[in-house]
Amino acid sequence: MAQNINNVDNSDLRQFVLLITKNYKLFVVCVIIALVVGFLANSYMVPKYKIASSMLIKEENNKAGGNVTDFLNSSLFGANKNFQNELWVLKSAPVIKQTISNLDLTTVYCQKRGLQYFEVYGKVPFRVLRLQNHIQPVNVRFQISILDNEYFRIKTKGRDVSFVDINSSELAYRKEKWEFEYYGKFGKLIETDDLSFVVELDAFAENSTDQTDNYYFSFTDTQTLAEGLRGQLTFRVVDKMATVIEIVYKSPSVAKGKDIVNELMNVYSQQNLERKNHSAGITINYIEQQLNEISDSLSYTEDKLQRFRSSNQLLxxxxxxxxxxxxxxxxxxxxxxxxxxxxxxxxxxxxxxxxxxxxxxxxxxxxxxxxxxxxxxxxxxxxxxxxxxxxxxxxxxxxxxxxxxxxxxxxxxxxxxxxxxxxxxxxxxxxxxxxxxxxxxxxxxxxxxxxxxxxxxxxxxxxxxxxxxxxxxxxxxxxxxxxxxxxPDNIIIEPAKMVGTDPVSPNVQLNFLIALFLGLALPFGFVIFKSATNDKIETQETIERLTPAPVLGKIAHNHRRHVSLVFDYPNSTLAESFRTLRTNIEYQFRNESRKVILVTSCLAGEGKSFTSLNLAMSYALLGRRTLLVDYDLRKAGAYFKDHEEIKVGLCDWYSNGTSSKSIIGHSPYKNLDYIKSGMIPSNPTELLALDKTQLLFDHLKTVYDCIILDTSPLALVSDTYQLMDYADIKIVIVRYNFSIKNVFAMIMKDLKQKGIPNVGIVMNDNRVYGEQYGYGYGYNHQKSPLDTIKRKGSQYMKAVLGKHIK
Known part of the structure; x- marks a missing residue:
């Protein structure tokens, strides 16, 4: 029992290995493409740096008492103020929007390097000042060329452009196509129905040597920018027992990242202080109102007291x-x-x-x-x-x-x-x-x-x-x-600073590993899916599951595109596979000195004629008189196209009384004769059922040692069944990745039900050279695909990944 289990496991493993090796080119191509994509991603992705800071948030747990100072020193949240509330406030949209406003992040400046646009933060020789409460085109990149210290040119164009109020983020309208070009002076207002801003030249840039460089700028509305910034900010609690948080932001510009994190903490501190001062402020306003009301009464009574004492002279x-x-x-x-x-x-x-x-x-x-x-x-x-x-x-x-x-x-x-x-x-x-x-x-x-x-x-x-x-x-x-x-109720422990010296994105090693994984996983998944859904016969094990008939041989793939290989290329792997098939037939039916071998297939195109011809040639090489008979009466063909063949064939012998000797032709190869099918008759099945067929075979067996019958496909017509009784061996050709499982199973079941003996299977067009055991011994055979994978894969990994993976 254990041995059977091991056999099954080994068979499954073998099938898995064969499946991979058969599609090794797909794996190699996918891995190369994936690694190239990974290389391009590492080369063209904008590097990002990690900016981090830490802040302590005080947590108030004291209940409000009767002392005004105790109450006003507490936060807006009073007795229920806690760390989670303050953390939510820190991440809230008002804090982030105020940060954006303070730093004027709605205008983005960048330069083009190669195919990428890199943000230039605080290093541009000009500034763009937007006119408030005026719509602007968002997410449109303006190209600006500084001509000299006075003049510049800007231009842009885009599709499906949105025009938005930057501050309120309200959409005014859209334009499917929009272009804008302007030539003018620095400091002059540029205003149209679609935009309004001023371009000012910085003083330090007046003597700059790179004023001919092209810069770009674009506008983004506050709401979109706040949502994007909120998604990029990470707030991490350092310890469950502490109220310290770490703020992390990944930015392509270190200076911009530091400014954003520092300003975010400053805005939160300022708003926290404003909330604390709110109670004291409204209390002071209330007391001021009461004082104004009392002061009038106090002044009146004071004057009255003074007048009464003066008039009555009372001290x-x-x-x-x-x-x-x-x-x-x-x-x-x-x-x-x-x-x-x-x-x-x-x-x-x-x-x-x-x-x-x-x-x-x-x-x-x-x-x-x-x-x-x-x-x-x-x-x-x-x-x-x-x-x-x-x-x-x-x-x-x-x-x-x-x-x-x-x-x-x-x-x-x-x-x-x-x-x-x-x-x-x-x-x-x-x-x-x-x-x-x-x-x-x-x-x-x-x-x-x-x-x-x-x-x-x-x-x-x-x-x-x-x-x-x-x-x-x-x-x-x-x-x-x-x-x-x-x-404020918070303390900035560490201001924003860059973590490490190298960018954290892109991760070169990780990207290559992901690319390598995808390069292997995608073709593997494709191969497994294709194999699971494939209705074609791919392995010998599939045939063994569908029929008990023995597999007599495997014919290698014909990469030479030549028909008569056994004679023309006797030392090839393909010729050796036909010799092996001949040996297996001889061993299987060694009691038959004169053999009639019927070659058929389930469907057309599976290689029965090719197999019949080369099998006949392999018997002729043994010195046996061999006859190849084309019994596919529904499809006329030629075996030796460069050789002048006879004009008559089987149909002429059946119909016109032509002699059997006149329909036998001599091939250009020794010991090999042939009979053509001749003209296509209207009733081939009825012709094969005539008694003349028996007479023909009785005559041919006295002349030839081996007769090869090239017959019609079994699944298409029933002609071949008329010849089964005349053949000693019946060979069904199955072609790799071509023959259909259901059709093959149906044909083999039909042969078994009819009680037809001595049926064998030959697998044609085998591309897995590892299955051709012993083939090519002493010959110049092709190298194994596994050797090619090992050699080429090792060279590629050294060349491409050597400088990236340490």
């Missing part, structure tokens, strides 16, 4: 009045604080009901309201609002998180409103209590003299306004201190 009140007044003012101060809080609650309630964007709302801590729950709710609301705005800003409206955040925002607003309502009621109770205490003090004051009472009333009003004014001044000072002390 001081009694100690009793002073004590009562101090107590009264303390109560008024506490009442002022409660009134301020109440006004803030009204402000929050009104703001939440009228505004969807709460980013400009004043937080409780900034007004000195020490309510931990309210501060936490406000922080959560601002965090959810910021995350939702960030997602929408990055075109994530359909993200399920947006809907979730919307629901969360509404719930928090409702909770804050309920909390504000409860605080307002509590404050109202405190205000009523405070008013009761104030009325008691006022009753005590009423018992003072009238002048003192009037003075006390004016002073109380003045001190109340003064207390509120001082309170607001203190809060404004705290907010300004926080605003001045704010710093």
């Amino acid at each position: 001081n009140v009694s100690e009793q009045a002073t004590g009562i007044t101090v107590q009264y003012m303390d109560l008024q101060n506490r009442l002022a604080e409660l009134e301020a809080n109440k006004r803030y609650y009204d402000y929050v309630d009104d703001y939440l009901s009228k505004n969807e964007d709460i980013s400009n709302m004043i937080v409780p801590a900034s007004m000195g309201i020490p309510d931990q729950m309210l501060n936490n709710l406000m922080s959560e609301l601002m965090s959810a609002q910021a995350q939702r705005s960030n997602l929408i800003q990055n075109n994530q409206e359909l993200n399920p998180l947006v809907q979730k955040l919307t629901i969360q925002i509404e719930n928090i607003k409702k909770t804050i409103s309920e909390n504000i309502s409860a605080l307002r009621k509590t404050t109202d109770i405190s205000v009523d209590e405070m008013n009761k205490r104030i009325r008691k003090v006022e009753a005590a004051i009423s018992r003072l003299p009238a002048t003192q009472r009037q003075l006390g009333g004016i002073e109380r009003s003045y001190r109340l306004n003064d207390a509120i004014y001082n309170y607001l001044l203190e809060k404004r000072a705290e907010a300004k201190i926080t605003l001045a002390s704010n710093i």
Whole structure:
């Protein structure tokens, strides 16, 4: 059992090797083409360099408290600010678009070297300044020729050109064909309906020696450029336990790559600082508004107090009045604080009901309201609002998180409103209590003299306004201190720098390996697919699976395009294959001294006539009298075209009573005679069924040692079946990569069902020289394809890959 398995494995391996060696030319060609493509890719791809930097992002976990400075020092996200949120902000479209705007990357400058256009960043002797809010042609390359220090010429043309507002990325219209050419001075506005820009000559380029060089420039809209840049930027978390990220960008220009990465980090830092300063800024604006309202009341009461004292010539009140007044003012101060809080609650309630964007709302801590729950709710609301705005800003409206955040925002607003309502009621109770205490003090004051009472009333009003004014001044000072002390929540650890000294793209070794892999994989896949879908007979194993009939021989491929090879080229591999076939026939049927060999095939074109002729020649070389009979009565042919053949044939003998001797012709070769088919009859099957056929064979067997019958194809006509009983051996010719499996299987099954004995198979047109065992011994035979592959492959790999693969 194990031996059978090994035989199957060896057979499969052998078939696989034969399949590869048979198509070795395809593999060699594909590998060469793939390596050439790899070489061209390495030669013409624009090299890119790796630019990298690292940045630390601080993560805030502190809850917002009652201290205004603590709150304003936190980020916009408050208690929920985390590393992942900030990383998303860093990769967001607004940050990248601002980077593009700051560096003016929408205008690209390049030079042509060979067949490639190489970007020239910061090294061009001119600058193109676009007119804002005017459409421009995008992705069209303008060629500019600097004629001298004053004049230049530009020209361009393109198909399906888009005209876009660069800043908004809005498409205005398209033109199927567009051309533009301009000759003019530097610094002059170039404006048409399709474009508008100014070309300025840099001062350093006035004495440049390469002003005759041709440069190119093109415009790209901000949105397209941002999407491309975002895809090229890589943000990698250095460590799971750290909040440090590495920013990597691959660019053909090292200087441009450094500027982009550095500017990206600067824009993020600036926007982060602006978000932090936002809360302090709106708090200061709110306090300024309140101060403006209080200052008028304070000025009025101050003037009134001064006039009353002057008119009544009062400098001081009694100690009793002073004590009562101090107590009264303390109560008024506490009442002022409660009134301020109440006004803030009204402000929050009104703001939440009228505004969807709460980013400009004043937080409780900034007004000195020490309510931990309210501060936490406000922080959560601002965090959810910021995350939702960030997602929408990055075109994530359909993200399920947006809907979730919307629901969360509404719930928090409702909770804050309920909390504000409860605080307002509590404050109202405190205000009523405070008013009761104030009325008691006022009753005590009423018992003072009238002048003192009037003075006390004016002073109380003045001190109340003064207390509120001082309170607001203190809060404004705290907010300004926080605003001045704010710093970004990120630290640039390493500025952008080039990693390594060589470009990271193209990868020469990897490209060659990929090319080599594809050069082998593609033809291999093609060969396997072709073999799986091929309905032609390719190997001897295929024949053995379709029929039990023995394979008597394999005829090599006739590359000489010559018919009579056995006589004309006796030392060739092809002649040797016919001698081997003759030997196998003799060994298989050695009991037959005089043989009649029938040669047929399934279809026309499989080489039965060629095989019949050369097999007959091989028997003639043994000194045996051999006769080749063309029994294909439906197709007249000639075996010896350079030899004058006889005019009559089999059909004449069957139809006209011509003698058998008159239809036998002598070939130009010793011991070999032949009989032609003659004229084409209308009823060949009926002729072969006549008793005359038996008489003819009885006569020919007495004269010849070997008779070769060249008959009609079995799958097309039934003529050959009439001759089966007269033949000792029946040979079916199968041609490599030509004979159809289904047709061959049907014919062999039919022969078996009819009980026709002594059937053998001959495989014609064998191109796999490794299967011609022993052929060419002592002769100048062809070299094995495996030897050719090894020799040529080794030379090519040394020549082509030697300088690229170390």
